Amino acid sequence: MKKDTLCIHGYKHKTDKTGAITVPIFQASTFVYPEVNANAPYCYTRLQNPTREAAEETVAALEGAKEGFAFASGMAAIMTVMELIPPNSHVIATEDLYGGSIRLFNTVCINRNIEFDYVDTADIAAIQAKIKPNTRAVYVESPTNPMIQITDIPAVKTAIQGLDILLIADNTFLTPYYMNPLALGADIVIHSGTKYLGGHSDTLAGFAVLNDDALRTRLRTLHKSIGACLSPFDSFLIIRGIKTLALRMDKAQANAMAIAEWLSAQPKITSVNYAGLPTHKGHEILKKQARGFGAMISFETDTPQTAREILNRVSIISYAESLGCVNTLITIPTLCTHEDVPPEEREARGISDRLLRLSVGIENAEDLIEDLRQAIG
Numbered sequence: 001m002k003k004d005t006l007c008i009h010g011y012k013h014k015t016d017k018t019g020a021i022t023v024p025i026f027q028a029s030t031f032v033y034p035e036v037n038a039n040a041p042y043c044y045t046r047l048q049n050p051t052r053e054a055a056e057e058t059v060a061a062l063e064g065a066k067e068g069f070a071f072a073s074g075m076a077a078i079m080t081v082m083e084l085i086p087p088n089s090h091v092i093a094t095e096d097l098y099g100g101s102i103r104l105f106n107t108v109c110i111n112r113n114i115e116f117d118y119v120d121t122a123d124i125a126a127i128q129a130k131i132k133p134n135t136r137a138v139y140v141e142s143p144t145n146p147m148i149q150i151t152d153i154p155a156v157k158t159a160i161q162g163l164d165i166l167l168i169a170d171n172t173f174l175t176p177y178y179m180n181p182l183a184l185g186a187d188i189v190i191h192s193g194t195k196y197l198g199g200h201s202d203t204l205a206g207f208a209v210l211n212d213d214a215l216r217t218r219l220r221t222l223h224k225s226i227g228a229c230l231s232p233f234d235s236f237l238i239i240r241g242i243k244t245l246a247l248r249m250d251k252a253q254a255n256a257m258a259i260a261e262w263l264s265a266q267p268k269i270t271s272v273n274y275a276g277l278p279t280h281k282g283h284e285i286l287k288k289q290a291r292g293f294g295a296m297i298s299f300e301t302d303t304p305q306t307a308r309e310i311l312n313r314v315s316i317i318s319y320a321e322s323l324g325c326v327n328t329l330i331t332i333p334t335l336c337t338h339e340d341v342p343p344e345e346r347e348a349r350g351i352s353d354r355l356l357r358l359s360v361g362i363e364n365a366e367d368l369i370e371d372l373r374q375a376i377g
């Protein structure tokens with residue numbers, strides 16, 4: 001089945017006796033055993049629930065994975081996956097990583113004495129230079145947030161081939177509709193389902209999908225033991241959200257392309273980062289690895305004042321955190337998502353107070369451009 005069909009038919013759950021065409025919300029914590037010693041598929045919802053199972057099967061099918069696990073948030077997925085990394089080991093991560101992941105690594109994961117090195121993972125030599133005998137994972141995000149940098153995932157895989165190092169990819173920005181990192185060499189793929197998979201800013205969710213049998217067994221144990229699993233109702237919202245994933249992604253991407261081109265021609269906009277622009281540094285690499293460029297843009301204004309005025313003046317576009325929903329959202333990384341990053345480090349990475357990040361939604365492109373035009377002034 002093609003991706004857009006899998007969005008609708010990605011789970012095995014069959015219509016029940018009532019003929020309900022959607023997966024019912026099995027709002028039950030426990031399930032009655034049919035008989036003593038029966039091998040019941042469901043016994044307790046922390047272990048498995050039919051609604052959550054359908055959400056997991058859908059994301060796994062879209063990623064081409066043997067198994068998927070649904071979590072209460074993206075951070076819950078990342079935290080649980082990081083428990084696979086043994087204490088006293090070393091992890092190399094993309095420097096331009098989601099801010100919450102950096103906070104998790106530097107405040108929680110370090111308690112098991114895991115050491116992190118943050119590098120520009122677009123630079124394979126930089127990764128190689130950091131590999132140590134106890135390196136156990138390379139953690140990548142591509143495109144990155146907010147600089148939209150692209151990592152060559154198969155090249156990272158080649159660089160760590162034969163070493164006991166897991167390649168973990170956060171695929172939130174491109175979604176399984178546009179990219180499948182497992183097929184590119186990743187061992188584990190993570191999603192914040194809160195973003196494009198849910199798509200409507202009405203729920204939090206996270207996913208981890210993988211193929212390796214031994215890792216699956218370990219992650220299954222961690223998932224049920226830690227218990228940060230997705231509720232039946234939120235699983236239902238994710239299943240419902242994914243039904244329109246293909247439509248939403250294609251529309252958001254077309255809007256993003258139109259906006260990126262328009263922004264590039266504005267005198268008060270000094271640079272535009274969008275992977276779909278042929279001038280973008282990672283454009284050709286992404287073209288080989290993915291079926292689309294997504295709908296995340298960042299751009300720099302001429303002055304900090306212009307950036308702030310845009311935030312104050314937008315009317316269709318909302319000044320809000322998060323991304324990947326039907327609404328177009330704009331944010332200023334220095335004040336929101338990257339507030340915790342020290343100013344010198346932010347500057348070195350190009351995250352200035354003139355940088356804005358746009359998560360393009362599915363409104364009409366002309367309306368969005370008109371809103372930006374009046375906001376830029």
Ligand SMILES: *Cc1c(COP(=O)(O)O)cnc(C)c1O
Nearest residue numbers: 073074075098170172192194205
């Ligand atoms: C939002 C986000 C997360 C965290 O997910 P939550 O659902 O907010 O916990 C992780 N990675 C990326 C790339 C994100 O955008």
